[in-house]
Amino acid sequence: MSPLLAQAGPLLAQGPEPMTRAQLLADDPFWLILLKAVVILLIGPILTIFLIVWERKAVGRMQNRPGPNRVGPGGYLQSLADAIKLPFKEQIIPDTADRKVYFLAPVLSAVPALIALAAIPFGPEVSIFGERTVLQLVDLPVGVLVILACSSIGVYGIVLAGWSSGSPYPLLGGLRSAAQVISYEIAMGLSIVAVILYSGSLSTGAIVDAQQSGWYFYLLLPSFVIYVISMVGETNRAPFDLPEAESELVGGFHTEYSSMKFAMFFLAEYVNMVIVSAFATTLFLGGWKFPFVSADNVLNTGWWPVLWFFAKTFLLLFGFIWLRGTLPRYRYDQFMKLGWKVLVPANLVWILVIATVRAVQNTGGFSTGKGLVIGGVVVVVIVLLALLLPEKEIRDTEAVPVTGSDYPLPPLDLAVPETTPRRKALRAKARTSKKQPEAVSAAGKDGTDGVL
Numbered sequence: 001m002s003p004l005l006a007q008a009g010p011l012l013a014q015g016p017e018p019m020t021r022a023q024l025l026a027d028d029p030f031w032l033i034l035l036k037a038v039v040i041l042l043i044g045p046i047l048t049i050f051l052i053v054w055e056r057k058a059v060g061r062m063q064n065r066p067g068p069n070r071v072g073p074g075g076y077l078q079s080l081a082d083a084i085k086l087p088f089k090e091q092i093i094p095d096t097a098d099r100k101v102y103f104l105a106p107v108l109s110a111v112p113a114l115i116a117l118a119a120i121p122f123g124p125e126v127s128i129f130g131e132r133t134v135l136q137l138v139d140l141p142v143g144v145l146v147i148l149a150c151s152s153i154g155v156y157g158i159v160l161a162g163w164s165s166g167s168p169y170p171l172l173g174g175l176r177s178a179a180q181v182i183s184y185e186i187a188m189g190l191s192i193v194a195v196i197l198y199s200g201s202l203s204t205g206a207i208v209d210a211q212q213s214g215w216y217f218y219l220l221l222p223s224f225v226i227y228v229i230s231m232v233g234e235t236n237r238a239p240f241d242l243p244e245a246e247s248e249l250v251g252g253f254h255t256e257y258s259s260m261k262f263a264m265f266f267l268a269e270y271v272n273m274v275i276v277s278a279f280a281t282t283l284f285l286g287g288w289k290f291p292f293v294s295a296d297n298v299l300n301t302g303w304w305p306v307l308w309f310f311a312k313t314f315l316l317l318f319g320f321i322w323l324r325g326t327l328p329r330y331r332y333d334q335f336m337k338l339g340w341k342v343l344v345p346a347n348l349v350w351i352l353v354i355a356t357v358r359a360v361q362n363t364g365g366f367s368t369g370k371g372l373v374i375g376g377v378v379v380v381v382i383v384l385l386a387l388l389l390p391e392k393e394i395r396d397t398e399a400v401p402v403t404g405s406d407y408p409l410p411p412l413d414l415a416v417p418e419t420t421p422r423r424k425a426l427r428a429k430a431r432t433s434k435k436q437p438e439a440v441s442a443a444g445k446d447g448t449d450g451v452l
Helices: 003-014 021-026 030-062 078-088 099-119 143-164 168-199 204-210 221-234 259-284 304-326 332-362 368-388 421-446
Strands: 125-128 131-134
Touching: 021 131, 030 078, 030 099, 030 259, 030 304, 078 259, 099 143, 099 259, 143 168, 143 204, 143 259, 168 204, 168 221, 168 259, 168 332, 204 259, 221 259, 221 304, 221 332, 259 304, 332 368
Parallel strands: none
Antiparallel strands: 125 131
């Protein structure tokens, strides 16, 4: 054998180097990219149809009633019937509406919700029709920020829908939604900072790979709890459904919408639920990985991880349904207090703890577990102090005196007057009007016709 072949032999035996996720996605042919895009766009509407029936049946069981049971076997085709019915309903547009913005608002809510799933990794490397690829449409270096941006843009549709309807109730619902999303978007963004510090990347695929040694939901438990609370507030779901509170605002921002435009708001709400649940699975629950097994295990290869990913996502989606059937709606002041006085300060303290732990760990200090336990105790103490310390009472000098409760009530010895000044004036006017015809008739009998 020649010396050249002898040197090339080990290199040939090694084979091709494994490609990264970004390289595999960049190597996708056009037909595969189109196929992935179509599937991702269909995930949201299909899961929305399923979630509506699931929610109605689950809440019905919680409230000891059957739920939908007429359309299809067991009532499971009820959502399909509603999806067919809504486009054919009559469109009612208020005369005072700004028509261009009125039509644009539902689209602005639904489209970003459908796009955000493009950056979610649903599984590892697979073969589709003989083509090696990963179950993800795009793996951007800032994929986390893309998902946050898409989930935030949807609030513009809600605000514009409330303003363009030309009605007071939708306007109030849109203003509430703007304040709500601003408050809880900050808490949600801060809860992700700890994940970024631990994984060292903003790429969703890299965050999933970093959780091979341990899921972040127990390593970063305060961040996970704050994220879960924030994602319920972000999606306007009970007990944080203040922008569409029917007891106060009739229907909120979509009161004046009907037909397909109302269906698009409905679609946007449920697709946003899927997005934040899939995002939480990616950030805190190991993504598509099966627990307690290695990365090269058969459970973490092929198409099996897709099943684990959606199982975790459905677990979080059931949490939305459980909360709706369990908790009453928050008052607006309680809701804002929770966001600004509890979640945001606790998040900031937790980020300082995580940064300190990572710095000490890099210099060879104490272990990660001890640091996180200490940090968790600090955060819990701060949250308890924020909730338990009494607020300073501001006395209202012009308050209405109350008797027996916190609501203004008339005193028990109240004497109701027999008449009012207005009634006296009306009676005097009636007497005057009666006297005038009598005076005219008397003058006619005398022959003077009322003329002196």
